[in-house]
Amino acid sequence: MEFSLKKKYFRLQEEPFFHLVTSSIEIMREMLPLGTVVELNPRHFLPEQSTSSPTKVVITERYIVPTGYQTYFPYGGVIYPVGELKKDATIYFTEPLITNVVHTGYRDEMEEAFELLIKEDLLVKENRRSIEFSTEDMKGLQSEMEAKEGLVKDNGTLYI
Numbered sequence: 001m002e003f004s005l006k007k008k009y010f011r012l013q014e015e016p017f018f019h020l021v022t023s024s025i026e027i028m029r030e031m032l033p034l035g036t037v038v039e040l041n042p043r044h045f046l047p048e049q050s051t052s053s054p055t056k057v058v059i060t061e062r063y064i065v066p067t068g069y070q071t072y073f074p075y076g077g078v079i080y081p082v083g084e085l086k087k088d089a090t091i092y093f094t095e096p097l098i099t100n101v102v103h104t105g106y107r108d109e110m111e112e113a114f115e116l117l118i119k120e121d122l123l124v125k126e127n128r129r130s131i132e133f134s135t136e137d138m139k140g141l142q143s144e145m146e147a148k149e150g151l152v153k154d155n156g157t158l159y160i
Contacts, residue, residue: 035105055081
């Protein structure tokens with residue numbers, strides 16, 4: 001990749017450029033607080049669970065690192081209004097799946113401090129990235145889920 005700034009040209013290899021861009025996105029991205037209700041794009045659910053309207057999810061977890069992966073899921077939550085009726089009913093998702101924020105959870109200075117600290121730990125010190133930026137980890141996780149639960153995939157889309 002080559003770009004210019006004030007008549008000076010810079011060149012970066014593809015991998016360092018990708019790392020720079022994804023790091024910038026993740027550091028600058030504002031995280032939604034716990035208790036936030038979001039609508040997720042319905043086309044990412046199993047066909048028999050799919051509806052034409054978005055699925056509402058309450059965010060109950062953030063920055064979830066699947067065992068054995070270098071990436072993380074920004075959010076985890078439960079279906080609204082059902083909640084967690086059975087163990088392991090949490091849906092893990094990334095920002096691009098969110099189509100609408102229905103209600104924003106409580107945010108104060110402690111929330112803002114937590115967000116800065118967790119970003120420093122995960123993104124800077126541990127050099128982790130959101131799973132949305134890792135094709136390799138997405139494919140690995142998809143294969144694990146298909147083997148474990150017999151999930152269906154269609155044209156590379158992971159249905160949860």
